[in-house]
Amino acid sequence: MILPMQDEETGAEPRVLSASICDPYLLLIRDDSSAFLAQMNSDDELEEMDKADSPLTSTKWLSGCLYADTTGIFSKADADNATPRTVMFLLSSAGALQVSRVLLLKPEIVGLLFLGLCTARFDQACVYCRRLVPHSTDTDA
């Protein structure tokens, strides 16, 4: 099957800049700084996740990466199920790093770190993260 990048409303066809695959999710960052999240459903078909009014659509993103959190280092202490939760890291064009959990349709924000004018790109193999706490708003140069 082919999943087109075409936006039905505007007819624009943004090109894909980078992608991150982490079973069962797929994250695409396109050249219009939008993020596209798709999920593999039970029929083994890929479909776009509905993320209507989440900050995912409103912010401009430079780079993003999915991470399978098997050790629970990014989950809160009250995590109940044992299946690895996928955590999504997104770097916005303003330099903010957003970490959220890709569980249900509405990703919740786990922590926010301001990285200044950092234009680093995420590579799936080298995600270096410090322990984030929900109330922490440290400035890191």
Added chain:
Amino acid sequence: MQCYAELTPPTAVTHSLAIPFVSAQSNNLIVAKSSLLQIFETTIITAEVDNSQSATLHSTKSVAQYDSRLNDDEGLEASFLGGDAAFQKSDRTSNTKLVLVTEIPVSGTVTGLARIKTQNTLSGGEALLVQFKDAKLSLLEWDPARYNVTTISIHYYEQEEHQGSPWAPALNDCVNFLVADPGSRCAALKFGARNLAILPFKQADEEDIAMDDWDPDLDGPKPIKQETASSAVVNGTSNIEDTPYSPSFVLRLSILDPNLIYPIDLAFLYEYREPTFGILSSKLAPSAALGRKDHLSFMVFTLDLQQKASTTILSVGGLPQDLFKVVALPAPVGGALLVGANELIHVDQSGASNGVAVNPFTKQCTDFSLSDQSDLGLRLEGCTIDYISPENGQMLIVLSDGRFATLDFAIDGRRVSGLNVKLVAPESGGAILSSRISSLSRLGKNALFAGSEEGDSVVFGWTYKHTQASKKKSRAQDTLDYEDFDEDDIEDEDDLYADTTTSAAAAGGAAAAKGGEVVFRIHDTLTSIAPIQDFTHGKPTTPTDADERQNVVGVQSDLQLVAAVGVGKSGSLAVMNREIQPKVIGRFDFSEARGLWTMNAQKPVPKSLQGEKGTTAMGDDYDLSAQYDKFMIVAKIDLDNYETSDVYALTSAGFESLTGTEFEPAAGFTVEAGTMANHRRVIQVLKSEVRVYDGGRLANASRWLVPRLTTHRSWLGYDSANAGRRDGC
């Protein structure tokens, strides 16, 4: 000061300390390498030990006499391995390994470490007191929110008024050392010629102890305990009450006692209600040349931190002049052990002393009454001492050449009646260390970390070797060895453990009664290239085979650095490279490739065998019954800037290009490729769309061989530099 570039970080371990730092339950090891502080976590892994390996002088694995019964968990090993288990049985043993948590370069040279249990640390663990060169102390704690170390406070004693007279030696010329009270009530820094700085720490339960005697009928209503935290900031000034320590004060040792003119060493003793330290000192400067004999004295003082006063508890004089160290001993032995170059003397809480002479020179250098073991011929200069087991008082002495010796106390009721030193035989691991060590820290019940400035630092552990007669005791002994990490055994042998503690106590602490000879083994190593005696650079060796030589072009570096490192038996050559030197096993040109992705895709299961959908977990677990195809998707840009992608399958003949699938090379440039849905679907992300392929349909294709690719044998490695840079790096 940035006038130099550091090529390799410091590797010689100068100090080490075991402390629950990251949290109250963690078992951390702090290692100081001059200007680098490393924090390690310990983890225990089980590994197999080859029983058939014969013992060599420098064997690091278990020796042939290793008693396999010690590790046989209820005979499980024997039953699992079957009939030939008797010959080539490999035992499972546990190794304590170090895992690096973080490292902190400090500006300054670390000259001492101590652990302090303070209230209200951020992580719940203990605080670390670091002594720096000259006379500066830093109190550090772990901040779990930032995953790093923060400084609680800095104390320095380099002011002019502490220097004393103008002819007194400068701070760098004096031996400055830090000691901490085992009950964490205070820490003491001996600096300068004879100054002692005391840093008291607040204890949480000081007030509560006083309150226990409060009787409401007699003394009236109990006053509400003042919340000190609320009075933290009053009128904008921070209250001194919210720090874990009280203001420190400096004492001149001569105020404690006029005879403390030349202090040699001091240590805080265990089992006293108030902070109490024992100090080894003399009225005359120690000198072997001047023939001064037996002028040292050991005095014990109790400090009253509130009044800043001290009381002398006991004093032992006439001690040999070559004593250099005081080691405080916890219960049940108690007292202090004085270490000298030729003898060991134990002084207990009442002042009674017992000593042992370990070489023939002792008779000439002292008249102090000592028991004679001079046939051992040991030289105790530069030795380090720590506990093997505090319960029966067995201690380990690591000599200046790395050899092990054990020290046992003959305990008579509650008194120490004698000392016994024994060298550990090389067959029992007595020679596993090859150089002098600088520090010993206890990592677990049976593991110690030995830091060395002249060779590799190691984590070593020990087990007890039992004779045939004490087989029954060995079963009970196992529970002590396994206690820390083998929870499964605890449930079975809970009752045995209860018996063991009583039997061990009844044994009276003598090693002979315990029935075990200690066998040492290395668990983990921290490589060290110190001290570097000399170094030079040279070209690395090139392979003789012409094909292999072609393979390493552009990958192998042109120059290497070789250094002569280590001292004595730990001397070696260290070869250093700037980059990793991979062993190239194959290489081919693929100039138009720009990106490369490999994947395993599940072959479709025939409908008749298909089970329920959706029962498999969304994980990375490979389904053992499924068959897998190996694919490689390559994104190419050829000379005309025409972007295509290609798919190859890995077969026994090598990589073969696939045709007849639904994969369209002309669709464009692949941005990313991978598998999803538990390897059933192949995902290809193109610039303008995402394609999802069924793993099976890619495989059902006619294949034709690409001649260029099949001249190579089937291999999985390829030269990344030539195959094209990975997109995004």
